[in-house]
Each structure stands twice: as structure tokens, then as C-alpha cells.
Amino acid sequence: MIDNTNIEILDTTLRDGAQGEGIVFSVRDKLGVTEALDELGVAWIEAGNPGSNPKDLEFFRTASSLGLKNAKLCAFGSTRKKGLKTADDNQLRSLLDAGTEGVVIFGKSWDMHVREVLRVDLEENIAMIAETVAFLKNEGRLVIYDAEHFFDGFAANPAYALSSVKAAADAGADRIVLCDTNGGTFPDAVITGVKAVQNSDGRKILGIHAHNDSGLAVANSIAAVQSGCVHVQGTLVGFGERCGNTALAALIPNLELKMALRCLPEGNLARISELTRRVAEIANVTISDDMPYVGAHAFSHKAGMHADGILKVQRSFEHIDPKAVGNGRHFLVSEVGGRSAIAEMAKKVEPTITKDHPVTAALAVKLKNLEADGWAFEGADASFEILVRRELGRHKPLFRIVAYRVMSEHPSGDTLACSHAWVKVFVEDQAGAHQYEIAAAEGEGPVNALDCALRRALTRFYPDLAKVRLEDYKVRVIDGKEATAARVRVLIESTDGRRSWNTVGVSADIIEASRAALVDSIEYKLLSDMELVSSG
């Protein structure tokens, strides 16, 4: 019997994920991803292909000492080479050398692939599958059999596709995983394929491995689970070959929250946003802000009507509680937003502020004027909090830029970079004593030079600023019609290693716009260290 209350998750970030364009993992990166996935609590981590990549073998040697709490490792490889005995196949030998509890073997189920890509006859392919699985079972491994191109094969030649899967099952495979390798299959075809395998032999523990080339990987995995699959493969962030694999960060919340299935140890779902970001960080990919469940904007509400609705009834515009996946709600302060959203944000500074508080009304007017000038606070919570403090009359700047000069010259002289800047700041300490400081810096372009000089001047007074670095820098020309005299909006994301915050600046002068966003960023860091604003 198939147990339908628990779904076994196999994460292949380190194997199929590593086939995504631009993804390159060092051994150290792989160990970091493994630890994150183990903390999350997936059942299996498919960690590499030791037969095709020597770096992977090094990883498996090191990984055995990690002491994983939840996950088991598996190595990935193919059926034996045509015409070779399993015992003589070096690739299979490497798989055993990896020393993992599980081994994933992929084999061909599409007759066209057998004939034209593998170039063996249909019977030899069946023998390759059966002998490989039997060999690994005999060596005491748990064998997960990936039926590559199963759905395409089933559409082309159903009897052959089913016979390839039966060969693996009869040889003792512990899991039979139906793969939509090219990602072109629709959910209705997935259901048909899964049912056909079930009808041909009900004993198997079935799994699904979907790709996102049609934008349907999550839907296909759900359709397979609804049809009885209990093993699901994917990558946490979703990256992988071409359009990527099933994004487990979207799939797991769907299965746990909407279908009451258990994929992770109890309590761990609330860590999925954090751990998905950590894996993305290691892979050096950006999680798109609108990624389901875990994206930065997944629970952002911009339309005033939506913000107002949420405050009346939470589920009115939210399909789940963001806390369930460790994400947070976010109201965008914008021209389409309303006073409810403004008050909700302002509460972070002063909890007594309501929709009808006079400060809310004053802020609404101020925002409208600022937005007409091109400001946008929806991506700049930290600047908004400083604005609220100002409106409440509580803001005393912690420093002031007295003057600065930024120069760009081409060609550069022999002794100075093309861009350089100096800044003079005025700082008044708690006791009222004040001091001036001047600092200079060179940079990659004028904005970077100003940034470096300003930090250098202030670090003498606020040594903690040394920990702050900028994570992202965005420039938007607000009305291109004015061309090089157009106003620009600069958005900066900063971090001190513990948390991130966003600030904004607007001016016709990109240096002035950057200056405003940089000053807000530094002030926010200092204020939140003093616990005068929220902690990001």
C-alpha cells in the first residue's frame, strides 16, 4: 500500500540544479546547500553525478562527515554502458564509491531516444535497465529509478515505455520516478501516465520529476501526487536545466497547506523562506520577488482596496497566512494605496497610529506630493520609516553632509582614478559635542566614489558602519522625455549581515539621488541599532 499522508521529497539542486545556466558550485558551496536542505528536512539530497564529475566524488567523501539530521544523500548516474557488464562499468563503480545510502539511476523509456540517441536496440535498453538496478540492489543500495522522458515515451509508444518501467521494478527498484524531462507535458497527460503505470503494476512506489518549460512543473507535480505519487523531485529554488525544475519552495507549501500532506518535519515549513534564500545566496542567483510563497513581494499589497480588505479580514486577499512559510505581509505605500496601508506601516515607528490619526492624513498628503515628484516608497521601507519619524517631529539627523564634490575625468591622470570624491560631514554626539570630518575616496564611477568617501568619513564616529555593505543598486529614469536632464530614482538595498533594508532617493542629478538614498540607509542602520525604528 502507498502511504498517502507523507510525501517523500528529493531535492536535486546539486545535480539537476547545477545543470542550470550560470550555476557553478564549489565543493564548499555544495556542503552549504546540503546543510540548508538538511535543516529544512527533505528526505533525499541528490548531490551529484560522481561518474561524470570528479569534484562530486570529493564532495561525497567530505559530506559523509556532516552528520545530517533529516536527509539522506544519493548519487546520480545512468544505466550501464551498452554491451558492457555492470561489474566492468566504471561509472557504476564511481556510484558505489560515493558511498551513499541511495542511488538514482536514469534509464530510457522513449523508443525514439533508445534508437536514435542511445543507438541501441529496444531489448538491449531493457537489459541495461534491469541489470543496472539488480547490480546496485545486490550491493545493498536503495535504488531510485528515474524513467527519463517517460511521458513523451508513453505518448509515442505506451507499451514500450511501460515495459521499461516494469524492467526496473522487477529488478527491485525501490522507487519508480516518472520524468517529464523536456518539460512539455500537460497535467492531464501526467495523470494518464501515472494511472497507466499504476494499472500495469500496483506495487510500485511512484514519483514525479517535472521540468518547467511550459510553466507547469508545480501543476504537474500536484497532478501526479493527486494521482497517487508519493515521491517528488525538484530543486528548492527551482533552477535547473533550461527553464528549471519543479520549485520545491512553491510545491511543498502547496502540498502541506492546501492538501494536508506532510513533506517536512513538523514546524519546518516556517523556515522555508529563509532557507530558500540561503540556497539562492550560495548559488548566487536572485529569487524573483514574485516567487510564490517565498518571494519578497509574495504578500505585498499595492491596490488600496486590497490593503483595506486585508485589514478587515486577513484571508480576503491572502490565500494563506504568510507566517506559515516564514514570509511577511507588506503594504506598498503608493498612489494606489490608501490610508490603511500608510497607518499599518507607520505603526512600526509609533504603535498608536491609526487610519484616522492626524499624522496618517499628513503622511498621505506628503506621499502624494513626493510621488508626483517621482518618489516611490513601496520598495523603500527604511526611507518611509525615517519619513514617519520626521512627520512625528522625532527625527534628529545623526549626521549632516556639509559639502561634497565628485569628479569624473577622462583620461585619468597617472595618479588618480577616473572618479574620485571628497565629503565633509558634521556629527553631533548624544552629549551635544560636535565635530567635523573630511574624507576622500576613489571609486568605480562617481556614485561609488561618493559612497566610499561618505562611509570613510562616518566610520570614525560609528564603527559599526564598517559592517554595512550595499547589496543592490537600482536606477530608474522617471520620465525619459527629459533625456539626460530627466529625474532619476535610485533604490538601494543595504545589509549588515543580519538583515536588509531599502532606501530611495530622487533627483535630476543621479549623484544627488544616490546621496539621498545613501544617507537614509546609514541613518536607518544607526537608528535601528539604537532601537528607534523597527529592526528590518
Add this chain to the structure above:
Amino acid sequence: MIDNTNIEILDTTLRDGAQGEGIVFSVRDKLGVTEALDELGVAWIEAGNPGSNPKDLEFFRTASSLGLKNAKLCAFGSTRKKGLKTADDNQLRSLLDAGTEGVVIFGKSWDMHVREVLRVDLEENIAMIAETVAFLKNEGRLVIYDAEHFFDGFAANPAYALSSVKAAADAGADRIVLCDTNGGTFPDAVITGVKAVQNSDGRKILGIHAHNDSGLAVANSIAAVQSGCVHVQGTLVGFGERCGNTALAALIPNLELKMALRCLPEGNLARISELTRRVAEIANVTISDDMPYVGAHAFSHKAGMHADGILKVQRSFEHIDPKAVGNGRHFLVSEVGGRSAIAEMAKKVEPTITKDHPVTAALAVKLKNLEADGWAFEGADASFEILVRRELGRHKPLFRIVAYRVMSEHPSGDTLACSHAWVKVFVEDQAGAHQYEIAAAEGEGPVNALDCALRRALTRFYPDLAKVRLEDYKVRVIDGKEATAARVRVLIESTDGRRSWNTVGVSADIIEASRAALVDSIEYKLLSDMELVSSG
């Protein structure tokens, strides 16, 4: 009868898309998006909410002069205010003032929303729906009725949800669109909901509006179409409130290539990659590389095995032919359409260039390297033509910047603007005589100061430059992670009153990037006056 071979597409990039975090459209942006969508050939463009946003009304006034070939415009609004007569409702008045052929009206179908968010009784909500639809029909509009939260409402109180839809249909609504407003519905529930509406009244032309909060927007739209919906709403790129709307760039190829349904005029599907990128460029959002069908990596093959398979049999690892959607197998921009596309562009400079010309091969290599450094010539034809001239050994620069210096200082002195620049140029005339010129200018920000100084220096030699002005200026940070030291790409659109042309520059220094794009822009103008390049 519902005609199931053609699917009516409504794109709401300019309305629901504009509710995405970080999306801010100027009126000019909106006109650009409208033209792109019309070129693609969607049936309807939902272009704004004139009742809640005065900027939208300005757009509708301008848009009526666009002369759209394929698409019709519609304005979006809500049912009448509670307790008000339709004729006295200003919001409905604004909808009519927009002067569009179609009007989209959303109304409540979830009883909880009616009671707790709208705070009216259930009967009044029905009256609001019926009267609003009847009022607009009476004014001669085609009415598309969006049943907000239909699936959540149907799950909570099926009879009420169906009665709300019936009210709209009985009042004459031309389309009934079932919305998964919160994005939490699964495909099986979509099918159940669509069938229930069909069973309660088979006459309606049904549509679907899905959100991607569960990663299922494309799947839900397909399930709805498979159940008989013939109208689909979404946004081309997929952005929108929270996790976005159904990405039409993924959905339309699924419907046309996999289900043999017609969504666009014949031949237009092959332009969907290009036009999706254009809309993303206007919205200043990045299309994720792994986006189905249109992403840069959608047909990239990293695993050696896959590449090998593809060379043997194309469909072995590709679910469709990338050309069908105007994408390419490796897709660095240079290879979008492969060498044929490069040759096609190069012909503007030298008509004898073919796909097999050595210059085409040399350009392909050059483009690949430039693109790896962040250059993009898709939006910069004029820079590309200058590149071709250089590759042909025919480019002799008409001027050279010997040196420049740009300064920004705050506060400014009494006698000089905050930003000022000087530029020294070298110009060699047709007869070989050469001259230097130096000029200075103040500006709104450093880039504008440089731009003004450069034009001033050159106008002495090329008086026609006085007619040139910049129409648009865009900045894109290429890798935000490097923060203020990140590389930026500057795109400039220039005009001399008769035609427009686009140029590009890339550098870690925004002033250098702007300088490169400005120099190309001026050279292109001078060359085309001399009829050495195409005339834009």
C-alpha cells in the same frame, strides 16, 4: 455556442500589471506597451482604472489616436457605490469618459467579502452588479464582467457565487470572467467552478483570470480553457499584484502549440519573445532567464548529453522548436535569430552581406563578447550599425573626445550650478584639416552637463546637431549585487524631428556609459545625414 478554436486574450499589464511592486508606468510608457501588445495582436488591452487614477484618463485621451491594428482598449472599474444610483456614480462616469469600446467591471462573488469587506447586504451586492452592467450596456459598451474571488466564493457559498454571476449575465454582460483573485485555487477546483457556471447557464462566454500565488496561474488558465473558457486574462510578462498574473508569454505558446488553439493573428507567435522583452524593458523589469518559452535560457543546454542528443534529434531535448516563439537555442542576443538575423541587420550598411559572409561570423563573435560584458543591442540599432561599419573597416570617427571632466558639488557656489563639465574634442574635416575645440556647460546632474558641453563643442563643426535632442534616457543596473560599483547599461533615444534612433553604452561608471551612448548617437546622426547608414 462557444467557439473553441479561438481564444480571446485580454492583456492587463497596464492595470493589474501596474499593481505589481516596483511597476510604475508613465503615460509615455503606457503608450509604448499598448503599441507592443497591439503588434503582438491580443484582442483586448485593459489599460487602466480611470476612476482611481487621473493619469489613466490622460492615457485614454492620447491612446485613441494610436490607430491600433489588432487590439481594442478597455477601461477597468468597479460596480457602482453602495446606495448610489449608477447615473450619479463618478467612477462609472470616468469609465464612460475613457471612451473605450469595452469596459471591464469587477464585482463581488464571495459572500464573506460582500458582508465584511464591502459591508453591504447580499441583495444590495446583486443589485450593484446588475445595475452597473445594465447601465454600461445601455451606454453601448461591450461589458466584460470580472467575478472577483469567484473560486473562493464558490467554495464558501456556491449558490451565492453563482447568483452573482447570473446577475451580471442576465443584465447583459458580454463576457463572464471567473477570477482566482487570491491565487490559491488548484486546477481541479477551477474545473469544478467553470463546470458549475456552465451547468447553471450554458449561454455565457466564459473567461478566466488567474494569479500565481501557488505557482499555478498557467495551469489554472489551461484547465479553464480545457473546460470551455474562451477568454483568458493575464499580463504578457506575468507581473502583477503579489506573485503576478498568468504570464501570457508562457500561456499563449501552450495554447497555440500544444492545443492547436488560435490566440494571435497568424504568424505573430514568432514575435512573442521580442515583444515580451520590449514590454519588460519599458516596465524596467528583468525577465528571468528561465522563463518558459521566452527566457534567455529557455532553450539553453548545459549537460553534454543533452547537447549531444539535440544534435542527433532536435526534439530529443526540446519540447518545441524555439523558432516558433522567436527564441533561439543559445540565446545570447547575438544569436536570437542566429547569423541570419545578424546578416539581416548588417545589410542596412552593406547590402551584399549574407549569412555566410565572413563579417557575419566576425560580428557574431564580437557580439557574444560584448554581451558577456553587459552590452545589449536589441534596443540600440544605431549603435549596432556603427559596430557593423567598424567591422567592415569603414568607420572613420567624425570626431574624438580628447578629454573631459565632470564635476558635481553640493552645495553649489554662488556662481556655478551643482553640476558642470568641460569637454575637449578633436575634429578632422573631409579635406583632412583638423581642429580642436573646448566647451563647457552646466547641467541638471553630471550626465546632462556632459551632454550639453559635448553638443556645444561639436555644433561649431556640425550645425545640424542643433536640431538633435534626446527623447529618452534609460539606465539599467546590470548586476545589482555589485551595488554602487555595478556595471550600468545606458540606452538613449535621440531625434532630429524627422526620425528617431537608439544607442547604447555600458560601463561601471555611469558617465562613461552615457558618454559612449551619446557619442554613438551623434555619429549616427552625422553618418545618416551623409547617407552612410540607414535613415533610422
